[in-house]
Amino acid sequence: MxxxxxxxxxxxxxxxxxxxxxxxxxxxxxxxxxxxxxxxxxxxxxxxxxxxxxxxxxxxxxxxxxxxxxxxxxxxxxxxxxxxxxxxxxxxxxxxxxxxxxxxxxxxxxxxxxxxGETFGAFGLTEPSAGSDAGGTRTTAVEKDGDYIINGNKCFITNASYAKHLALTAITGEADGKKEISAIIVPTDADGFKVIDNYEKMGLHASNTTELVLEDVRVPTEHLLGKKGEGFKQFLITLDGGRIGIGAMAVGIAQAAYEKAVQYAKERQQFGRSLSNFQAIQFKLADMAMKIDLARNMVYKAAWLKDQGRAFSKEASMCKLYASEICMEITDQAVQIHGGYGYMRDYHVERFMRDGKLTEIGEGTSEVQRLVIARHILSN
Ligand SMILES: Cc1cc2nc3c(=O)[nH]c(=O)nc-3n(C[C@H](O)[C@H](O)[C@H](O)COP(=O)(O)OP(=O)(O)OC[C@H]3O[C@@H](n4cnc5c(N)ncnc54)[C@H](O)[C@@H]3O)c2cc1C
The missing domain is CATH 1.10.540.10 (Acyl-CoA dehydrogenase/oxidase, N-terminal domain)
Structure with missing residues (x-):
């Protein structure tokens, strides 16, 4: 090894x-x-x-x-x-x-x-009534005269204001009494397509998170991405890869919070000594270092498995789940180590805590990751 x-x-x-x-x-x-x-x-x-x-x-x-x-x-x-x-x-x-x-x-x-880099990439899956239960998609794409006519709403879509086109999921029909979901590439400047950027978020304020409204948006049927009816399967595969990205993002935010905490603990003096002399603070820093190391190894392992062409879905969920949960623990403890200053914007750590929270939600919540992992364990 x-x-x-x-x-x-x-x-x-x-x-x-x-x-x-x-x-x-x-x-x-x-x-x-x-x-x-x-x-x-x-x-x-x-x-x-x-x-x-x-x-x-x-x-x-x-x-x-x-x-x-x-x-x-x-x-x-x-x-x-x-x-x-x-x-x-x-x-x-x-x-x-x-x-x-x-x-x-x-x-x-x-x-x-x-x-x-001429355009940003984006992906429209989530809808107001279809989040964790992404199969609950209501957006429809009806075939007519060689076009799809798309109607529906997507919410919380990253990067769409800066994307010239994006793939989104829509119901294209019914097979065996079940909704048939497909992925379709849609130009964001198509008639009837509105990208709305006015969410007030907890964190990640410099990122672009949008609502999409599609009213009779027409695209040629050649814009179908992959096979008709395989949109659900395709987005599950897409999310497996995306979870490695969110795991890495969580490790990065946790690392930033840890670095600030170490620096502050060395500099801040109380009771005539720097905070780093108190064992209670040392133990917090030791736990942070250990958890970040483990989370990074998990992210690398999932990425490596993907690069080897091996199954990586369980490991992607595990790394995303673990990294996002330790990211919240570590950013919280970094604020704690900074005391009152940690609560102030200029010290950065409160931003890490607000930004980090998304990693427990996006691309499948922690509960959904546990469902995915349990499904893998129990299917063997
Ligand atoms: C900043 C941001 C960026 C995003 N970017 C994108 C994007 O680019 N593209 C995109 O398509 N989506 C995006 N999303 C959407 C994100 O993937 C969803 O918010 C997420 O999947 C959860 O869906 P939901 O918000 O509807 O919550 P819900 O599904 O309503 O969940 C609410 C709570 O119930 C729990 N829950 C739900 N079902 C179960 C269950 N079966 N068992 C146990 N607990 C359950 C959840 O874990 C959660 O705690 C983004 C979201 C945010 C906030």
């Missing part, structure tokens, strides 16, 4: 760590305050060839592996959770379904501009 990163992964880590420290972290507090999408950061990431990182070079990608994608997502999230989720959704929700299920023509037309 080898726990070392490859030389290519090491190089990507070095590049993204420097980039995150120099370009992403400095403005994170202001972007959070001003709800400012990090568009300039992503232009620079496109110049570095990072926007299509895990996709083949023939589609404008960098041909890197999933471990590298996890490394980039972790480092961005360590600097700014909003930048981290934007990147993770761009790659694993926007690009991945096109790469996995698209025709060659669809990949050239829709995946290439995602990889070059």
């Amino acid at each position: 080898n726990f070392d990163l490859t030389s290519e992964q090491e190089m990507i880590l070095k590049t993204i760590r420097e980039f995150a420290d120099e370009e992403v972290a400095p403005g994170a507090l202001d972007r959070d305050r001003n709800k400012e999408f990090p568009i300039e950061i992503f232009k620079k990431m496109a110049d570095l060839g990072l926007m299509g990182l895990p996709f083949p070079e023939e589609y404008g990608g960098a041909g890197a592996d999933t471990v590298s994608f996890a490394i980039v997502t972790e480092e961005l999230s360590r600097a700014c959770g909003s930048t981290g989720i934007t990147y993770s959704a761009h790659i694993s929700l926007g690009g991945a379904p096109l790469y996995l299920f698209g025709t060659e023509e669809q990949k050239q037309k829709y995946l290439v501009p995602i990889c070059t």
